[in-house]
Amino acid sequence: MSPLHFSFYSAFTFSCLGLAFHRTHLISALLCLESMMLSMFIPLSMWPLENQTPSFTLVPILMLAFSACEAGAGLATLVASTRTHGSDHLHNLNLLQC
């Protein structure tokens, strides 16, 4: 695997592991989500440059739009959690716990 390929791959992996193992604050999970998005956006936007396929340049824009929605939803959850519980700690999200 080429070093560039490997760097994108490992960036995504580490961000996902960070999402899985950040246990304290919701905002760190959201940051990891953003870094996952970034590590996918840069390869996606380099793809049409490398392969000279202009029709593929729509894809990173679409991805950006959806990630913006998702980031907005995540930030709304953060604000709601801070408004009700006073902080964004993850152990506040325990409504389903029996």
Added chain:
Amino acid sequence: METALVLNSFMLLTLLILFTPIILPPLLNIQNTPQSIPKTIKTAFLISLIPTIIFLHSEMESITTYWEWQLTQNFKIPIYLKMDLYSMTFFPIALFVTWSILEFSTWYMAWEPFISKFFTFLLIFLIAMLTLPIANNMFLLFIGWEGVGIMSFLLIGWWQGRAEANTAALQAMIYNRIGDICLILSMAWLASTLNSWEIQQTIQPNQTPILPLLGLILAATGKSAQFGLHPWLPGAMEGPTPVSALLHSSTMVVAAIFLLIRTHPILSSNKLALTTCLCLGALSTLFAATCAFTQNDIKKIIAFSTSSQLGLMMVTIGLDLPQLAFLHISTHAFFKAMLFLCSGLIIHGLNGEQDIRKMGCLQKTLPMTTSYLTISNLALMGTPFLAGFYSKDPIIENLNTSYINTWALLLTLLATSFTATYSLRMTLLVQTGHTRSPTITPINENTSSAILPIIRLAFGSIMAGLLISSLILPTKTPPMTMPAITKTAAIIVTILGIILALELSNMTHTLTPPKQNPLMNFSSSLSYFNPLTHRTNPTILLHSGQKIATHLTDMAWYKKMGPEGLANLHLIMSKTLTTLHTGLIKSYLGSFTLTILIMILMTPK
């Protein structure tokens, strides 16, 4: 005159006379009195002597058929009456004994408020009992069999306020039922294999299979209290003494032996069946004689004596000598009924005392009764030329000269000597010695209705053996020659038993209570048969019934295989899955590791 017509008519007239106290009172609106029923039976007895005399004079037998009941096209059940040696000799004997017992009961049960009902019950029993010997097919025999069983139940529990009487009646019924089922088994086999319920049609040249014969032998075990189904007979002494005298000594318990006598053609072809009868009878006779040693109730001693003599009759059947068994039935009826009636007189005379340890020296206060008691005990022991001798001695002689099981022979000889021992023990404790009863007792033997029947039965006890054995032609050759010791074997073991009893009675004249040893415990608790079987057998049966009916069918098939089992399965699954649904966001985030892992593993190289 037409002897056949006279024979049949008088036999039927006998039965008709017995039916009149049952049929006429509802029709003519009269009541039965305690005097009318014994008179009826006396008339029936006198009428029944006529066919017997015709038979003894001319050897005429007859079979009569009335009114067929057509079950299927080729299976017909008529009312099939057979008047041969057995039925025509049994009728006068049974009627004579019943007449004496009923006349005695007019004195014994004089204070009983329902005395007419008692006599009616005894009459119905007698009719059922007389149906048994005269039956030629198994259907009529079964009617008589069941009839005597039912009346035995009703009469044992006559004093129904007494819990022990009810228990004893129920026990008698249950043990008899086991025998009845085996009889039905034999009848079913006969009906399905030989397509007939008549005894003449069941005779085969080759060996009969063991199954119906085993059914007949087990039926006899139940009805006549052989070892294995025997506990009901000592318990049946809860009934009044006339009931014990009639049913459980002379007539009902010999119904079983009668069945085996009637079916002896098919029994004699199968050697295994004969050996079974022999060994079973030998075991029963010794067992009952052993148990009679340590009994203290006078009626129980006589009950065990009956049981022992029934075992002896079974041994005779096992020797393939039905006529000799019938002779023993006839002579046994006389002296056993007399024993019971004398004991009834003693019991009433001592105001209800039945324990022989509380009787003594009755020879001075009841001289007639105790003389007759002695006569019947001597007849029971087989004293030469009394009634019991003519039947017991040939049985012992045939035993000694036949090619049979030695163990059965030894047991029977031992039981014969035990008979002498316990009879003499009873005599010594009741009649001799010092008085152990209270000082003022209503001892009385002056009532003629009490003592006359006993005198009549005494005549029978002394002369019946000689009369019957000399008037009836034997069907098998009796053994004529044997060594002297074999000929006198019965009398020698009897004398040995008497000497033993006298020796033992000398040891009991001191006032020390007897020490318990295992043998005495064995004998007095009837070899632990009752406690061992009366709990385990019903428990096993009821448990297996519960397993099959309740546990298997109701709970397993209907519940577990159906709704409840399914619900259980779902419960297990949902309980397992609940642990996964914890609602913890942190753990859910941790599941993204799985995604990463799969991604890493699935990247192509």
